Amino acid sequence: MTKIKTARTFLTFLTTDQSELLLEYRLTNRAHLSPWEPSRSNDFYTQASCKQQIIMQLKNLEQGAGYCFAALSPNKEEIIGLCNFNNVVHGVFQACHLGYSVAENYQGKGYMKEVVSAGINHMFDEVGLHRIMANYIPDNHRSAALLRKLGFEEEGRARSYLKIAGKWQDHILTSRINPAHSEER
Numbered sequence: 001m002t003k004i005k006t007a008r009t010f011l012t013f014l015t016t017d018q019s020e021l022l023l024e025y026r027l028t029n030r031a032h033l034s035p036w037e038p039s040r041s042n043d044f045y046t047q048a049s050c051k052q053q054i055i056m057q058l059k060n061l062e063q064g065a066g067y068c069f070a071a072l073s074p075n076k077e078e079i080i081g082l083c084n085f086n087n088v089v090h091g092v093f094q095a096c097h098l099g100y101s102v103a104e105n106y107q108g109k110g111y112m113k114e115v116v117s118a119g120i121n122h123m124f125d126e127v128g129l130h131r132i133m134a135n136y137i138p139d140n141h142r143s144a145a146l147l148r149k150l151g152f153e154e155e156g157r158a159r160s161y162l163k164i165a166g167k168w169q170d171h172i173l174t175s176r177i178n179p180a181h182s183e184e185r
Contacts, residue, residue: 002126006118008111009071009080013061019051022070025079025103026050032104036140039166064088067096067123071115080106083119085132095131096123112146120150124178131178135171137164144172152176 004011014022026045034040043049060066067085072078081102088096098120102112123129134152136143152174161171 002122004069004118004122006071006114008074009115010074010076011069011071011083011115011118011122013058013068014054014070015058016051016054018070019047019054021072021077021079022050022054023047025082029101029103032107033101035165036101036137036143038162038164060086064090064127067119067127069115069119071111079103080111081115083112083115085119085123085129088127088129093131094129095133096129098132098134107142113149116146116150120176124180129178130181131175133173133175135161135173137169138172147174150176 002011002013023046030040030045057066057068061068065086065088067088069083069085070079071081071083073080082100084099085096086099098116100112100116102115120132123132132152134143134147135158136147138144138157153176155173155175158171158173160168162169
């Protein structure tokens, strides 16, 4: 199974025996992440839910439909952040959507740039994708800055795009094209 070492983290796909780690991440960062995520029921914050999500992620991985990385601390006892490449479409599109989150204790320290950059490299170099799309709520200035630093270009604004924090919200649409494919245009 894929494991990627970054300067300060270890990216891997969680297994069901790590569901307690995911639950701890969710519980510890519940308030911190709630403005940027869909509304969650209390069932979401259970070990059974975490285990079920990991099973689904591993199934998507096996089918090539999703690559959900957990960025673990060097001792592998804590999740620093999550970096997900979902809705992977092969064929003539060769693209996916990027999602990510960072633990409150680690925000503002460059971890997400490190983690997401490593994930993007994997998706371009190993999976062979052509395009990665990432969208953010206009008020999420940290995500806007991160995506700019990672080379994502703004493509537009989608009105009432996703229901986040209990309400339909506009999103800024961005993408990054695999630089190895720039010659093929």
